[in-house]
Amino acid sequence: MDFSSKLLENAVDQVSQLPGIGKRTALRLVLHLLRQPKEQSADLAQAILNLRMEVRYCKSCHNISDTELCEICASPKRNKETVCVVEDIRDVMAIENTGQYTGLYHVLGGKISPMDGVGPQELTIGSLVDKVKAGEVQEVIFALSSTMEGDTTNFYIYKQLEPYQVKTSAIARGISVGDELEYADEVTLGRSIMNRVPFESSLKG
């Protein structure tokens, strides 16, 4: 694309480095900003800069948090014997929205993915092992997405935790509530038969 302006070209280049945003979309977004008051662009730039430069993570669960210990880890109401292992803050938000979980989280910050150069050292696995080693944790729940990277990561952590005889579990996979059986994929349907639950507990929630 020939932009007739280096300023415009540079802005489009930078915006199009965001995932899922191509040059055309970037140009559309940037032209939108040009039609808005200058303050909007200034606020946007400042918000991005502030977050990236000043972001802090909870020293216990590694979730994004403005305080040293996040609200969940600091809450006396949460059950500190259960730790749910998730990839990032989106998973924490999703599980919190269910209102069904009262334990703590451990945010890995990603999944093991040699293709993307993410090894176990890039994630907060060591900190999880230390937590289990310290003794208070009774159960670790694996809640990573069931992709190859997710399964690899789960298994790696599972192996690391083996010496400490902590209970491990994985979130249930099955047919979504309200979904028709005929449209479910075979793997999910197979798992939901294998991992069937007592009828009484299927009536809850």
Added chain:
Amino acid sequence: MDFSSKLLENAVDQVSQLPGIGKRTALRLVLHLLRQPKEQSADLAQAILNLRMEVRYCKSCHNISDTELCEICASPKRNKETVCVVEDIRDVMAIENTGQYTGLYHVLGGKISPMDGVGPQELTIGSLVDKVKAGEVQEVIFALSSTMEGDTTNFYIYKQLEPYQVKTSAIARGISVGDELEYADEVTLGRSIMNRVPFESSLKG
């Protein structure tokens, strides 16, 4: 959404003000930036800020340009008697890509849209009328999109130009090259029959 961090919430709020970007997408983009080096966020913020604060427009055609007169207006190779009226720089880039047009452009900066608070005064229509009044322009080509706003804008400009007896034309609407007739909408097909061209000229390009 409960973000557990004001910094994160603020960044997501700002990013989600961009058109077509909801809170979920904004969160995904912002988390991506957190996984990248700080420099990427700094460069992105700076590029947006630089563009918005320092953007300049060609004093003749009003296209975005780093120089007082854009490359197209300044080029001695361009035919200064023909002016093509477009909405924004994307249209200029699209027409330039065809390699079929050697005249100049006039970038309106939008379309008349009372619903969005855009009246003729917000656009560069006065400057176009002045250009025609000055006498060098022989033909004005309307190339706005054929929406209600586009048609309204075309007609408004057409009325403004009427006293100066300049030739006016509109880009041809019809079936796309390579498209099947049976899938074309009726309005387009109707126009392409009404505005049929001599067979010889259909063989070109």
